[in-house]
Amino acid sequence: PPIRWRGASLQQMSIKLYGVVISGNVNPIVALCVENGIPHELVATNPMAGETKTDEFRKLNPMHCIPTLDDGGFTMWESKAILRYIANKHSLEAWYPSDTKQRAICDLALDFHTNSFVPIVGSKIIYPAVGFGTATAEEVAEAEKKWKEDVWPAFQHLNQRLEGPFLGGSKPSIADLAFLGYLVMLFGKCPGSFAATTPGLKSYFDALKAALPKYNEYMGPAEGFWK
Ligand SMILES: N[C@@H](CCC(=O)N[C@@H](CS)C(=O)NCC(=O)O)C(=O)O
Incomplete structure:
Protein backbone atom coordinates (compact mmCIF):
# COMPACT_ATOMS: atom_id res chain seq x y z
CA PRO A 1 0.00 0.00 0.00
CA HIS A 90 -0.40 17.03 16.16
CA SER A 91 2.27 18.92 18.12
CA LEU A 92 0.17 18.85 21.29
CA GLU A 93 2.74 20.76 23.32
CA ALA A 94 0.42 21.22 26.30
CA TRP A 95 -0.19 17.47 26.57
CA TYR A 96 3.35 16.24 25.85
CA PRO A 97 5.90 19.02 26.31
CA SER A 98 8.90 19.27 24.00
CA ASP A 99 11.23 20.59 26.73
CA THR A 100 13.58 17.66 27.43
CA LYS A 101 13.13 17.55 31.19
CA GLN A 102 9.40 18.22 31.19
CA ARG A 103 8.97 15.49 28.59
CA ALA A 104 11.10 13.16 30.71
CA ILE A 105 8.76 13.75 33.68
CA CYS A 106 5.81 12.87 31.46
CA ASP A 107 7.57 9.73 30.14
CA LEU A 108 8.53 8.78 33.69
CA ALA A 109 4.91 9.09 34.82
CA LEU A 110 3.73 6.99 31.86
CA ASP A 111 6.26 4.24 32.62
CA PHE A 112 5.43 4.48 36.33
CA HIS A 113 1.79 3.91 35.43
CA THR A 114 2.66 0.75 33.48
CA ASN A 115 5.28 -0.66 35.81
CA SER A 116 4.20 0.40 39.29
CA PHE A 117 0.55 1.55 39.31
CA VAL A 118 -1.09 -1.07 37.07
CA PRO A 119 0.57 -4.11 38.77
CA ILE A 120 -0.80 -2.94 42.15
CA VAL A 121 -4.03 -1.05 41.54
CA GLY A 122 -4.95 -2.77 38.26
CA SER A 123 -3.91 -6.37 38.89
CA LYS A 124 -4.65 -6.58 42.60
CA ILE A 125 -7.76 -4.39 42.97
CA ILE A 126 -9.57 -3.49 39.75
CA TYR A 127 -9.14 -6.64 37.64
CA PRO A 128 -10.26 -9.06 40.39
CA ALA A 129 -13.24 -6.78 41.17
CA VAL A 130 -14.47 -6.92 37.56
CA GLY A 131 -13.74 -10.61 37.00
CA PHE A 132 -10.44 -10.41 35.09
CA GLY A 133 -8.34 -12.67 37.28
CA THR A 134 -8.06 -13.10 41.01
CA ALA A 135 -5.92 -11.95 43.93
CA THR A 136 -5.48 -13.80 47.22
CA ALA A 137 -5.94 -11.98 50.54
CA GLU A 138 -2.19 -12.26 51.02
CA GLU A 139 -1.48 -10.66 47.63
CA VAL A 140 -3.90 -7.83 48.39
CA ALA A 141 -2.24 -7.22 51.78
CA GLU A 142 1.17 -7.11 50.09
CA ALA A 143 -0.17 -4.75 47.43
CA GLU A 144 -1.59 -2.45 50.11
CA LYS A 145 1.80 -2.30 51.84
CA LYS A 146 3.53 -1.46 48.55
CA TRP A 147 0.89 1.13 47.74
CA LYS A 148 1.26 2.88 51.10
CA GLU A 149 5.05 2.69 51.30
CA ASP A 150 6.11 3.19 47.68
CA VAL A 151 3.54 3.72 44.97
CA TRP A 152 1.34 6.41 46.48
CA PRO A 153 4.32 8.46 47.79
CA ALA A 154 5.87 8.12 44.31
CA PHE A 155 2.65 9.31 42.68
CA GLN A 156 2.61 12.37 44.95
CA HIS A 157 6.28 12.99 44.21
CA LEU A 158 5.67 12.85 40.44
CA ASN A 159 2.60 15.03 40.82
CA GLN A 160 4.70 17.75 42.43
CA ARG A 161 7.56 17.67 39.92
CA LEU A 162 5.81 20.26 37.73
CA GLU A 163 4.17 21.79 40.80
CA GLY A 164 0.79 20.09 40.33
CA PRO A 165 -2.09 19.70 40.69
CA PHE A 166 -1.53 17.33 37.75
CA LEU A 167 1.33 15.17 36.55
CA GLY A 168 1.47 17.64 33.66
CA GLY A 169 1.65 20.61 36.05
CA SER A 170 -1.13 23.19 36.00
CA LYS A 171 -2.77 21.36 33.08
CA PRO A 172 -3.22 17.63 32.45
CA SER A 173 -0.71 15.79 30.27
CA ILE A 174 -1.07 12.47 28.46
CA ALA A 175 0.23 10.83 31.68
CA ASP A 176 -2.80 12.16 33.56
CA LEU A 177 -5.04 10.67 30.87
CA ALA A 178 -3.38 7.26 31.36
CA PHE A 179 -4.28 7.40 35.06
CA LEU A 180 -7.77 8.69 34.34
CA GLY A 181 -8.69 5.51 32.43
CA TYR A 182 -7.98 3.37 35.51
CA LEU A 183 -9.35 5.78 38.14
CA VAL A 184 -12.81 5.67 36.55
CA MET A 185 -12.84 1.91 37.18
CA LEU A 186 -11.23 2.19 40.62
CA PHE A 187 -13.67 4.75 42.01
CA GLY A 188 -16.64 3.18 40.23
CA LYS A 189 -16.04 -0.46 41.13
CA CYS A 190 -13.76 -0.44 44.17
CA PRO A 191 -14.61 2.69 46.21
CA GLY A 192 -13.78 0.95 49.50
CA SER A 193 -10.36 -0.32 48.38
CA PHE A 194 -7.11 0.80 49.98
CA ALA A 195 -6.25 2.86 46.89
CA ALA A 196 -9.63 4.56 46.45
CA THR A 197 -9.75 5.55 50.13
CA THR A 198 -6.31 7.19 49.99
CA PRO A 199 -6.77 10.83 50.94
CA GLY A 200 -5.67 12.87 47.95
CA LEU A 201 -6.35 10.40 45.14
CA LYS A 202 -10.05 11.28 44.93
CA SER A 203 -9.34 15.01 44.92
CA TYR A 204 -6.78 14.47 42.12
CA PHE A 205 -9.41 12.49 40.18
CA ASP A 206 -12.08 15.17 40.69
CA ALA A 207 -9.70 17.99 39.72
CA LEU A 208 -8.64 16.07 36.61
CA LYS A 209 -12.24 15.56 35.50
CA ALA A 210 -12.97 19.24 36.07
CA ALA A 211 -9.95 20.19 33.91
CA LEU A 212 -11.25 18.22 30.92
CA PRO A 213 -14.02 20.31 29.32
CA LYS A 214 -15.42 17.46 27.21
CA TYR A 215 -15.07 14.77 29.88
CA ASN A 216 -18.72 13.65 29.88
CA GLU A 217 -18.77 13.31 26.11
CA TYR A 218 -16.16 10.56 26.01
CA MET A 219 -16.12 9.21 29.56
CA GLY A 220 -19.89 9.06 30.11
CA PRO A 221 -20.18 5.48 28.78
CA ALA A 222 -17.26 4.23 30.90
CA GLU A 223 -18.58 6.02 34.02
CA GLY A 224 -21.96 4.36 33.44
CA PHE A 225 -20.52 0.92 32.79
CA TRP A 226 -18.12 0.83 35.73
CA LYS A 227 -20.66 1.97 38.33
N1 LIG B 1 -0.20 -2.50 27.67
C1 LIG B 1 -1.35 -2.49 26.81
C2 LIG B 1 -2.48 -3.25 27.45
C3 LIG B 1 -3.63 -3.51 26.51
C4 LIG B 1 -4.62 -4.50 27.05
O1 LIG B 1 -4.34 -5.27 27.99
N2 LIG B 1 -5.82 -4.51 26.48
C5 LIG B 1 -6.83 -5.47 26.89
C6 LIG B 1 -8.18 -4.83 27.06
S1 LIG B 1 -8.16 -3.39 28.08
C7 LIG B 1 -6.99 -6.51 25.78
O2 LIG B 1 -7.14 -6.17 24.63
N3 LIG B 1 -6.94 -7.79 26.14
C8 LIG B 1 -7.17 -8.87 25.20
C9 LIG B 1 -5.92 -9.58 24.79
O3 LIG B 1 -4.82 -9.19 25.21
O4 LIG B 1 -6.07 -10.55 24.02
C10 LIG B 1 -1.76 -1.05 26.51
O5 LIG B 1 -1.49 -0.17 27.33
O6 LIG B 1 -2.31 -0.80 25.43
Missing part, protein backbone atom coordinates in the same frame (compact mmCIF):
# COMPACT_ATOMS: atom_id res chain seq x y z
CA PRO A 2 1.13 3.59 -0.53
CA ILE A 3 3.02 5.09 2.39
CA ARG A 4 0.27 7.51 3.10
CA TRP A 5 1.44 8.28 6.59
CA ARG A 6 4.26 10.36 5.12
CA GLY A 7 1.86 12.48 3.05
CA ALA A 8 0.77 15.93 4.09
CA SER A 9 -2.89 15.00 3.68
CA LEU A 10 -2.59 12.59 6.59
CA GLN A 11 -3.20 15.43 9.05
CA GLN A 12 -6.79 15.64 7.85
CA MET A 13 -7.47 11.92 7.73
CA SER A 14 -9.44 10.26 10.46
CA ILE A 15 -7.41 7.79 12.47
CA LYS A 16 -8.96 4.42 13.21
CA LEU A 17 -8.87 3.25 16.78
CA TYR A 18 -9.84 -0.36 17.44
CA GLY A 19 -11.29 -0.99 20.88
CA VAL A 20 -14.17 -0.36 23.24
CA VAL A 21 -14.64 2.98 24.93
CA ILE A 22 -15.11 1.43 28.38
CA SER A 23 -11.50 0.14 28.34
CA GLY A 24 -9.19 2.11 30.60
CA ASN A 25 -6.43 1.64 28.02
CA VAL A 26 -8.60 2.92 25.17
CA ASN A 27 -10.41 5.88 26.73
CA PRO A 28 -7.25 7.97 27.36
CA ILE A 29 -6.69 8.02 23.60
CA VAL A 30 -10.29 8.93 22.87
CA ALA A 31 -9.97 11.66 25.51
CA LEU A 32 -6.87 13.11 23.84
CA CYS A 33 -8.61 13.11 20.45
CA VAL A 34 -11.87 14.63 21.65
CA GLU A 35 -10.24 17.29 23.83
CA ASN A 36 -8.16 18.39 20.84
CA GLY A 37 -10.75 18.01 18.09
CA ILE A 38 -8.72 15.30 16.34
CA PRO A 39 -10.82 13.31 13.85
CA HIS A 40 -10.97 9.66 14.85
CA GLU A 41 -13.14 6.65 14.26
CA LEU A 42 -13.63 4.14 17.04
CA VAL A 43 -13.97 0.69 15.46
CA ALA A 44 -15.84 -1.34 18.07
CA THR A 45 -13.61 -4.33 18.81
CA ASN A 46 -14.34 -6.47 21.84
CA PRO A 47 -11.48 -8.73 23.00
CA MET A 48 -13.89 -10.57 25.34
CA ALA A 49 -15.81 -11.72 22.25
CA GLY A 50 -12.62 -12.91 20.55
CA GLU A 51 -12.64 -10.05 18.07
CA THR A 52 -8.92 -9.37 18.46
CA LYS A 53 -7.94 -12.98 17.83
CA THR A 54 -8.99 -13.20 14.19
CA ASP A 55 -6.30 -13.65 11.50
CA GLU A 56 -7.25 -10.25 10.11
CA PHE A 57 -6.81 -8.47 13.43
CA ARG A 58 -3.53 -10.25 14.21
CA LYS A 59 -2.12 -8.73 11.02
CA LEU A 60 -2.73 -5.28 12.55
CA ASN A 61 -1.58 -6.32 16.02
CA PRO A 62 0.04 -9.70 16.68
CA MET A 63 -0.46 -9.04 20.43
CA HIS A 64 -4.25 -9.07 19.82
CA CYS A 65 -5.08 -6.34 22.31
CA ILE A 66 -6.93 -3.05 22.29
CA PRO A 67 -6.25 -0.21 21.74
CA THR A 68 -4.83 -0.70 18.25
CA LEU A 69 -4.28 2.28 15.98
CA ASP A 70 -4.44 2.43 12.19
CA ASP A 71 -3.42 5.80 10.80
CA GLY A 72 -3.72 5.51 7.03
CA GLY A 73 -1.99 2.12 7.04
CA PHE A 74 0.49 2.96 9.79
CA THR A 75 -0.45 0.57 12.61
CA MET A 76 0.63 0.21 16.22
CA TRP A 77 -0.52 -0.87 19.65
CA GLU A 78 0.40 -0.03 23.30
CA SER A 79 -1.82 2.76 24.60
CA LYS A 80 0.97 4.98 25.91
CA ALA A 81 2.96 4.76 22.69
CA ILE A 82 -0.25 5.69 20.85
CA LEU A 83 -0.79 8.69 23.15
CA ARG A 84 2.76 9.87 22.38
CA TYR A 85 2.31 9.27 18.65
CA ILE A 86 -0.87 11.37 18.49
CA ALA A 87 0.64 14.13 20.63
CA ASN A 88 3.75 14.20 18.42
CA LYS A 89 1.81 14.10 15.18
